[in-house]
Amino acid sequence: MPHFIAECTDNIREQAQLPALFAQVNRALADSGLFPLGGIRSRAHWIDTWQMADGRHDYAFVHMTLKIGHGRTVEDLRPVITSLFELITRHFAGLMAQRYLALSLAVEELHPVLNFKQNNVHALFRKE
Numbered sequence: 310m311p312h313f314i315a316e317c318t319d320n321i322r323e324q325a326q327l328p329a330l331f332a333q334v335n336r337a338l339a340d341s342g343l344f345p346l347g348g349i350r351s352r353a354h355w356i357d358t359w360q361m362a363d364g365r366h367d368y369a370f371v372h373m374t375l376k377i378g379h380g381r382t383v384e385d386l387r388p389v390i391t392s393l394f395e396l397i398t399r400h401f402a403g404l405m406a407q408r409y410l411a412l413s414l415a416v417e418e419l420h421p422v423l424n425f426k427q428n429n430v431h432a433l434f435r436k437e
Contacts, residue, residue, distance in 0.1 A: 310378040310426075311344050312418070313351040318369045320360055321404065327353050330400045341389040343381055347431035353372055361411070368434065369404075370411040373397065379421035390416055 313334050317325055331351035339346045361368035375390070394414045403409055 310348045310376065311338055311350075312374075313338070313349075314374045314376065315353045316353055316370075316372045316374075317353055318358045318361075318371075319355050320367060320370070321369045321408075321410070322355060324404050324407075326400070330397070333396055333400065334393065337391075337393055340406070341392075343385060343389055344377070345431060347434045348428060357363060358409070366409050366422070368409045368411070370413070371397075371401065373412075373414045374417055376415065376417045379402040379418055380422065381418075384415065 313331070313406045315327060315330070317327070332353050335346075335349050338349050359370075361370060375393070377386075377410060397407075397414060401410060401412055405412075
């Protein structure tokens with residue numbers, strides 16, 4: 310963990326430049342010291358059917374969820390999540406200047422017991 314998931318309307322697929330955003334997000338999460346590099350994942354879910362607001366314009370949105378494991382304090386998370394949202398808004402600033410675009414970010418903390426995972430990628434980074 311964490312998993313960064315971007316749900317994006319399909320009308321900004323080309324302009325969203327998600328690979329560049331994901332590289333920045335992964336680096337920021339790793340640099341925070343709160344998350345192990347081997348557990349960080351970023352991915353997109355493209356939405357081809359949606360309605361937003363009154364439906365009269367070519368609206369677009371990116372709703373992002375950061376799923377994290379249990380155990381970090383709000384005091385530790387707040388500056389990291391605030392900085393992450395600032396990074397996201399900078400990334401989309403040009404696109405937002407050109408069109409109607411809504412950005413949102415929510416943090417979801419997974420259950421401390423009912424959260425199962427197995428990952429052999431962590432071992433790769435322990436060797437470095």
